[in-house]
Amino acid sequence: MKACVLYSGGKDSSLMAVILQKLGYSVELVTVNFGLLPSWRAAAESASKLGFQHRILEVEKTVIQEGVDFILDDGFPNNGIDYIHRKALEIASKSYPVIADGTRRDDRVPKLDSSEIRSLEDLKSVEYLTLAGFGHKTINKLSERLFTVKKDLINIENNSDYEIEIRHLIDQLRGEKTASRIFPEHMQSRVIGWKEK
Amino acid sequence: MKACVLYSGGKDSSLMAVILQKLGYSVELVTVNFGLLPSWRAAAESASKLGFQHRILEVEKTVIQEGVDFILDDGFPNNGIDYIHRKALEIASKSYPVIADGTRRDDRVPKLDSSEIRSLEDLKSVEYLTLAGFGHKTINKLSERLFTVKKDLINIENNSDYEIEIRHLIDQLRGEKTASRIFPEHMQSRVIGWKEK
Incomplete structure (x- = not known):
């Protein structure tokens, strides 16, 4: 059966892809x-290094x-990112019978609660x-065992999360450096291949 | 790395074992x-049919x-089963660095909430x-693809959940048929081998 994994090139979504495969x-x-x-x-390159099909x-x-309206109104990114992720899941569910992402137990955002999940699955x-x-x-241990990972400050070369385009749009609307006041800079790891055996 | 899966012979814990392997x-x-x-x-037989190591x-x-005290006080099984499961996890965690079970997203009992999980992992x-x-x-679809499954009313031949011994102890303490007033009879599936290819 076909399954789609919403993919950023990071460890979590890479591990989900491996499990499903x-x-x-x-x-x-x-x-x-x-x-x-x-x-x-960045995600396309990670996918290709791991040997998975990739689609935009x-x-x-x-x-x-x-x-971004939510984010600028709130002054913090959580609700806006949740909104975008739910829309992405809804759109992906039109083309695939099974959709997945790398949301972990301890992730806060983006994350659907159990009633949102039930309603997505049913509707x-x-x-x-x-x-x-x-x-x-x-997940860190499994990733260390399975993948070669590169760590860097989040940037377009290293990450394909929604965050890259969100930051860009915020700066476009509100002037340069607005995004970095709302999103603190942070490190991001990207999977760049399988671990050498 | 060694991992222990708390195992009843059912689909959920069997699938967990397969994923971890x-x-x-x-x-x-x-x-x-x-x-x-x-x-x-029953669990030992299922484990052997799947080719996994099994321990009591x-x-x-x-x-x-x-x-069982909780169950008899409450008149329903949830808290008592949760209590037993938490104890089982604590005991298993003395012998294994990784412990797992087949708790699904939509399971209610036994289930640890996120703060109980954090405290178990940390302590x-x-x-x-x-x-x-x-x-x-x-899980039903994956189980259908992977396993041969036998469905039956829950009984000692077909299931190794805590429930079998709990029912036995309740009937011993309170007289025959007390358990079936607290636990409604229900169907249970047991994995009896891999799916023939």
Whole structure:
């Protein structure tokens, strides 16, 4: 059965892809893009290094605009990112019977609560899978065993999260450096291949 | 790395075992027993059919007695089963760096909430993994693809859950048929081998 993993090139979504492939799913890695920046490139490269199919899921600009509205109104990113992620899941569920992401047990954002998950699965006739059964300690260890990882301050070369385009749009709307007041800079790791045996 | 899966012979814990093995863990399936009945036999047979190592984890009778006290006081099984499961996890965490069970996203009992999980992991220096990222629909489909399953009313031949010994102890304490007033009879599926290719 076909399964899509919403894919940023990071450890979590890479591990989810590996688990689903090992369980026999035909996995496609899918990176959301709003057409503002080619921020999918890092994920496409990670996917190719791991030998997975990769696709860009073009989502209309209004979705990121609405998400950024939430973020600017709130002064913090959580609700806006949640909004964008829910929309991405809904759109992906039109093309795949199984959709997944790398949400861990200890992740806060983006994360659907159990009633949101039930409603997504029922309304869209889709199965939605996450890494909610695994904590960060376990995922870090598994990632260390499986993947070669590169760590860097978040930037377009190293990450394909929504955050790259969100930052870009915020700075465009409110002037340079606005985004870095709302999103503190942080390190990001990207999977750049399998671990050498 | 060694990992223990608390194992009943059912689909959920069998799937957890398969996922961990595919991720490279050296998996041991462990069935809790309180010495009241040889209710571990069904799980041992399932484990052997799947080719996994199996061990009985003998837990002292006071644990099931305390659990049954909760159940008789409450008139329903949830808190008592939760209590027994937490104790089982604590005991297993003395012998394994990674402990797991087949708790799904939509399971209610036994289930640890996120602060209980954090405290278990921190206090016992253990990683605790579940199937909380997967719903019942997905697990049923995966189980159908992977396993041969036998469905029956719950009984000692077909199941190694805590429930078998709990029912036995309740009937011993309060007279025959008391347990079936507290636990409604229900169907239970047991994994009896890999799916024929």
